[in-house]
Amino acid sequence: MTKPMRINLKPGERIFINGAVVRVDRKVTLELMNDVCFLLESHVLQVEDTTTPLRQLYFTVQAMLIDPRNAHSALGLFQQQIEALHQAVETLTLLEALAQVEMLVTRDRLYEALRQIRCLFAMEDAILAKPSTASTVPAAPRAARVPVLESTL
Template sequence: MALKLRLKPCERVVINGCVVQNENRRYTLTVSNFAQIIRGSDIMQEDEADTPVRRAYFLIQNMLLDPRAAQEQGGTVAGMMAKLYTAFLRPDMQDRIMQAMRNVSERDYYKALACLRPVMAYEDGLLHRSTAPSVPEARVEG
């Protein structure tokens, strides 16, 4: 099934490591086969990777953007994800982390990133970040 990307004016998208930028009008691009794709607005900058979940997200993003990074960082990401899984007590967060791990193993990095976004929002709520969406507090079990 083809993927239709509707690009806004001047929007950037990375497809298999190649940065593509739209001109000054809306445009629809159709991708007919599997490709590693991420919109420019979804790309995290390195200085934003300042928490455990954000660091994992950033490394997976690098794997999506650069095939060499995928080969070099696979073991590191697996270790980080295992630690995240044990650190979060909420089953729904653990499920998302586990699904992200499955997606990484299948080299579907965009889906892995999508799985981690709610975990990132939850972590931001725990850290009381002012930019975080409203997320319920975690209950410490023990």
């Protein structure tokens, strides 16, 4: 038997558990007794914040986790986005991290994939902040945004 996971929530905070949105009206501690897919509200990216290729990728994986019934269609979008990133990125460290993200998604380890993508945001921000001529990520992928799924949040 796995050890229960305890999650502390503040009043008004939401958690997404197996596709359900749960909001608490007072401070509570949830104890998850078995394996479950969940996402804390503080890790949920809103559609208006999907301003870079990695944030768009994060949003797609997030949609797969939050809405498992529609995960198949989101998986197709994920595959398009990851392929576009593989073609646009030249930084070896970032390419290796993207390969890790892709492996996690194919193994249905979505929460871990989200955590990996979140860790890449700072690197992406630094790359995109460089002048276009020195950037390892061409400006086109940023301007030509990959379509994102509408949030149900």
